[in-house]
Amino acid sequence: MKQAIALTVNGDVYEVLISPNQTLLEVLRDKLGLTGTKKGCDLGACGACSVLLDGEAYLSCLMLAVDAVGKEIVTIEGLSEGGDLHxxxxxxxxxxxxxxxxxxxxxxxxxxxxxxxxxxxxxxxxxxxxxxxxxxxxxxxxxxxxxxxxxxxxxxxx
Ligand code: FES
Ligand code: FES
The missing domain is CATH 1.10.150.120 ([2Fe-2S]-binding domain)
Structure with a gap:
């Protein structure tokens, strides 16, 4: 059964329909099109999927998207400012x-x-x-x- 959630990513709020077992990595890449975050091992072993949640680094392949509701998520796409690289x-x-x-x-x-x-x-x-x-x-x-x-x-x- 699908579930509607709102995720705050790089300062924007996205309303998405997801399956409760979908990881944050899957939702970022497949639902929001933020493919800068990479899927390496998908097992928590490589760090390619690291994103910030409320300023701390998390492995998005190990986190359910529903658990990221209410957090400020920052991906690589959100790091540059006004077209300037960080x-x-x-x-x-x-x-x-x-x-x-x-x-x-x-x-x-x-x-x-x-x-x-x-x-x-x-x-x-x-x-x-x-x-x-x-x-x-x-x-x-x-x-x-x-x-x-x-x-x-x-x-x-x-
Ligand atoms: S994809 Fe390797 S730790 Fe998440
Ligand atoms: S895996 Fe190629 S630059 Fe790190």
Whole structure:
């Protein structure tokens, strides 16, 4: 049986008809067309589906869409402002923190949550907090460098 819910995503309210067992990832991608959030493992193991809920990073493949009702959801599509890339995105582009890019939206959203909580983290802290985001291409060095650079360019402010 379908259920009508309202989700707040990137500041917009979307009313959608969903099945109660649909994940937030499925609804974002298949119902709202927000395909920036990636489906990797669909099992909670890779971090490709990371989005922010009330400022914290969550794996959208492990969350039912109904459980996201009433939360402020932010996806990669909501990070840039007025057509300008977010400083985290700029750092990834400039430092080559990505190759195929499949993991990148999840990594960038996790980085946003990290830097909001800890504006000037140590490299060790970033590595630890980023441990749930897997990348098959980069070897992580450039990813960590990009997050550290973003921290610097944001001057401790998000
Ligand atoms: S797709 Fe959600 S953790 Fe891999
Ligand atoms: S850039 Fe290809 S999986 Fe991370």
């Amino acid at each position: 400083p985290i995105q700029k750092s990834f582009v400039e430092l080559g923190g990505l190759q195929c890019g499949f993991c990148t939206p999840g990594i960038v959203m996790t980085a946003k949550a990290i830097l909001d909580e800890e504006p000037q983290p140590t490299e060790e802290s970033v590595k630890k907090k980023m441990a749930g985001n897997l990348c098959r291409c980069t070897g992580y060095k450039k990813v960590i460098e990009s997050v550290m650079s973003a921290s610097g360019r944001m001057g401790g402010k998000q």
